[in-house]
Amino acid sequence: MQLTRAADYAVRVMIHLATLPERERALLPALAGATGAPESFLSKVLQALSRAKLIKSRRGHAGGFEILPLGRAASMREVIEAIDGPIFLNVCLISGTSCAREANCPAHPVWIKAQTAMMDVLSGALIAEMASQAVARKARTQRVIDLVQPIEPLAQ
């Protein structure tokens, strides 16, 4: 019951792309550096995000990856599901898959409750908001770095 590595990288890369100014594009090596993901693996993740219309890629001189409005407005759940497909904590929760035990299974409502509790958190976490937090955190860190910079010694 663990998120795939691909979905983890997808969340990271989406947040990073959303920190960039509108229409700014980033190249694969920069995105790999920002997310800590291997380039070849991240490339496949980016393809999946492009197919889901959350980002777009452009080749050539001014090429790179750019977040689309749909991606900026997406939740963590939507990004994960763009990579891994719909999330179901247990196979009995897959809609359309009838479970003969469902009506008499006291675990079934618990699975529904656990899944709903988790999904509510992931649906409420928006990429744009997390990107704003990342930008604010970076700015705070920069201010601290600036403060602790040693004062240049006076010329003697």
Next chain:
Amino acid sequence: MQLTRAADYAVRVMIHLATLPERERALLPALAGATGAPESFLSKVLQALSRAKLIKSRRGHAGGFEILPLGRAASMREVIEAIDGPIFLNVCLISGTSCAREANCPAHPVWIKAQTAMMDVLSGALIAEMASQAVARKARTQRVIDLVQPIEPLAQ
């Protein structure tokens, strides 16, 4: 991000064993029938539950599988973790695995929140309580069956 089949069967078999009167033992074929699990697979699940001291098995004439007090008092979370090990929605939540990005990653607190929300539900679902629900449900179903039984025609 889905429960393993083994953990799913473990929850089912624990609830079933908890519906039995104290010290009553059930044989593998009966447990396979009650849970819908293949015998060979369920046998491995039962071994893991025995190792976790949630059930015990006895060989011989009056042998079979019996739930232990620890098993009756266990939560769904404890049963799942007895099979799959500790639950971590994302690799960054594994304690002891330091994530270099953690301090600046706006997704990290979301993962903690999602995991906590899900775990609270699974920790609050007790095997003994679910077994009581299953027994009550079975009794209700039996009453309905009794009610709709056709009245025996009078002897002519």
